[in-house]
Amino acid sequence: MELILLLFTFTLAAFLGFELVSKVPSQLHTPLMSGSNAISGITIVGALIAAGQVDGSLSKWLGFAALVLATINVVGGYMVTDRMLSMFKARKTD
Amino acid sequence: MQFAINISYIVAAILFVFGIKMLGSASTAVKGNRISSLGMLLAVVATLARSDLGYEWIAAGILSGAMIGYIAAKRVQMTGMPELVALFNGFGGLASMLVGWAEYEKARPDWEVYLALEENSAVPGSWFSALVIVLAILIGGITLTGSIVAYLKLSGKIGGTAIVFPGQKVMNLLVMACLLAVGVLFSMDAEGLNAPTLFLVVLALSLLVGILGVIPIGGGDMPVVIALLNSFSGLAAAAAGFVISNTVLVVAGCLVGASGLILTVIMCKAMNRTLGNVLFGGFGAASGAGGKEVEGEMKGINVEDAYYVLEAAQSVVFVPGYGMAVAQAQHAVKELAEILERNGAEVRHAVHPVAGRMPGHMNVLLAEADVPYEQLCEMDDVNAIMSTVDVAIVIGANDVVNPSAVDDESSPIYGMPIINVHQAKTVFALKRGQGAGFSGLVNTLFFLDNCRMIYGDAKATVSGLVSQFDD
Numbered sequence: 001m002e003l004i005l006l007l008f009t010f011t012l013a014a015f016l017g018f019e020l021v022s023k024v025p026s027q028l029h030t031p032l033m034s035g036s037n038a039i040s041g042i043t044i045v046g047a048l049i050a051a052g053q054v055d056g057s058l059s060k061w062l063g064f065a066a067l068v069l070a071t072i073n074v075v076g077g078y079m080v081t082d083r084m085l086s087m088f089k090a091r092k093t094d
Numbered sequence: 095m096q097f098a099i100n101i102s103y104i105v106a107a108i109l110f111v112f113g114i115k116m117l118g119s120a121s122t123a124v125k126g127n128r129i130s131s132l133g134m135l136l137a138v139v140a141t142l143a144r145s146d147l148g149y150e151w152i153a154a155g156i157l158s159g160a161m162i163g164y165i166a167a168k169r170v171q172m173t174g175m176p177e178l179v180a181l182f183n184g185f186g187g188l189a190s191m192l193v194g195w196a197e198y199e200k201a202r203p204d205w206e207v208y209l210a211l212e213e214n215s216a217v218p219g220s221w222f223s224a225l226v227i228v229l230a231i232l233i234g235g236i237t238l239t240g241s242i243v244a245y246l247k248l249s250g251k252i253g254g255t256a257i258v259f260p261g262q263k264v265m266n267l268l269v270m271a272c273l274l275a276v277g278v279l280f281s282m283d284a285e286g287l288n289a290p291t292l293f294l295v296v297l298a299l300s301l302l303v304g305i306l307g308v309i310p311i312g313g314g315d316m317p318v319v320i321a322l323l324n325s326f327s328g329l330a331a332a333a334a335g336f337v338i339s340n341t342v343l344v345v346a347g348c349l350v351g352a353s354g355l356i357l358t359v360i361m362c363k364a365m366n367r368t369l370g371n372v373l374f375g376g377f378g379a380a381s382g383a384g385g386k387e388v389e390g391e392m393k394g395i396n397v398e399d400a401y402y403v404l405e406a407a408q409s410v411v412f413v414p415g416y417g418m419a420v421a422q423a424q425h426a427v428k429e430l431a432e433i434l435e436r437n438g439a440e441v442r443h444a445v446h447p448v449a450g451r452m453p454g455h456m457n458v459l460l461a462e463a464d465v466p467y468e469q470l471c472e473m474d475d476v477n478a479i480m481s482t483v484d485v486a487i488v489i490g491a492n493d494v495v496n497p498s499a500v501d502d503e504s505s506p507i508y509g510m511p512i513i514n515v516h517q518a519k520t521v522f523a524l525k526r527g528q529g530a531g532f533s534g535l536v537n538t539l540f541f542l543d544n545c546r547m548i549y550g551d552a553k554a555t556v557s558g559l560v561s562q563f564d565d
Binding site for chain 1: 110111113114115117118119120123124126127128130131133134137138141142144146147148149151152154155156158159160162163164166167168170175176178179182183185186188189190192193195196197199200215216217218222320321324327328330331332334335336337338339340341342343344345346347348349350351352353354355356357360445447452454455457458461462470472
């Protein structure tokens with residue numbers, strides 16, 4: 001059953017994603033891409049689990065590499081987005 | 095504890111949703127990004143609360159990744175942002191791929207034990223695990239190599255023109271078909287003797303498809319590809335989520351996947367081409383052979399003479415392109431715009447949807463230069479008044495002002511909506527030199543009678559014009 005729920009959640013999330021982004025003005029497309037890129041670093045959760053496996057197998061090494069990469073994606077991604085957006089802060093809103 | 099972790103995942107997902115929503119409006123965007131990062135923090139902390147993890151490796155991994163990400167993000171220049179985002183994107187894809195692979199290594203020694211694990215109780219069989227693992231490898235791998243190629247093209251380390259060769263489309267299709275076939279074979283016989291080999295084949299082919307898919311894409315199509323790869327990195331995370339049955343990966347990955355896809359479609363519409371055409375049409379493939387023969391010659395003008403024309407102008411439109419980003423001329427542009435306004439002219443900045451290397455690239459640069467929001471103009475609005483414009487100043491923009499898109503059916507960019515600067519009374523095209531530009535396409539605008547070229551670095555040229563006014 002859990003698999004069906006996962007598929008269901010996936011489907012709903014897809015529609016939600018479409019709705020959330022369809023009305024973004026073009027001036028914000030770049031920060032949006034950067035921001036959503038940071039969110040795609042959510043894979044860090046999977047990497048944490050893999051890297052934290054207590055045995056010394058290949059899985060652990062793969063997980064460790066995944067963790068480093070995902071963390072770069074997350075930290076770098078949020079910071080770059082913040083830098084881009086800080087240029088919009090002083091501007092008039094639409 | 096597991097319950098608390100799952101609730102935290104739900105809250106994290108909610109924060110992501112609000113974060114993305116708030117990124118859609120300039121007044122709430124900064125908060126939106128912060129809220130989204132809170133969601134990420136929560137997801138990470140919740141995961142760390144699991145009882146089955148060893149923390150030394152985790153600490154090492156997080157620290158190294160955070161340091162690298164922090165330093166890279168701090169030091170990058172605004173012009174380097176598109177390629178850095180592309181690179182991070184690739185890293186995310188690789189991370190998802192490795193998570194999928196790690197899970198396969200966990201299952202491979204003994205599938206029975208693996209499937210009997212409590213967290214895998216809902217998995218219908220090894221074929222399913224294998225299938226989602228293939229998806230994670232496939233999407234993650236394509237994202238990785240595709241993003242790396244994008245990064246190389248954007249940073250100028252390899253040429254920006256499309257790399258095409260005869261039979262390419264057939265070869266790409268064959269490779270993709272192979273990949274799918276091997277993937278299916280692997281899933282059907284995941285516990286068999288050949289499985290590990292098949293797995294490695296899937297891995298290799300995925301990486302190959304990423305390269306093959308992106309090298310034939312050139313010039314103005316890059317923003318579309320970036321947006322699409324962005325979407326893929328989300329889908330890769332979602333696939334990894336199915337592999338380890340993790341809800342927050344599935345939800346967040348899907349949100350990113352869907353939003354990236356919408357952006358891609360929006361940009362294709364802005365170019366009046368279908369996504370299929372962009373990906374498989376081999377843009378610029380005919381750049382040598384395509385397009386009419388150009389008549390006439392490019393006429394240059396120097397800064398002093400340009401000044402006289404500008405001084406008398408009542409209405410001026412700036413059209414920025416990637417060249418402005420490279421020359422970092424946006425601040426000089428703002429200065430010139432201010433002077434022209436004080437001189438009595440009406441000033442606009444016309445931003446084409448795919449100008450630059452990333453969607454919204456030009457807007458970010460103009461915002462950095464503190465250009466007043468009211469001066470920014472959408473393409474359709476500015477085209478409506480273009481015939482009344484005295485001077486259109488094109489700064490490093492190329493395809494988006496190329497009239498071939500309007501009147502030359504044999505041109506690769508035919509049909510793409512452009513900013514009709516050729517309808518202005520005078521056009522000044524600021525260009526480093528006489529070359530063909532990133533996409534390799536000849537721009538017929540430069541040969542028109544009302545167009546004058548001002549050669550040289552854009553920043554120097556604009557600053558030169560500013561000082562002409564000061565004298």
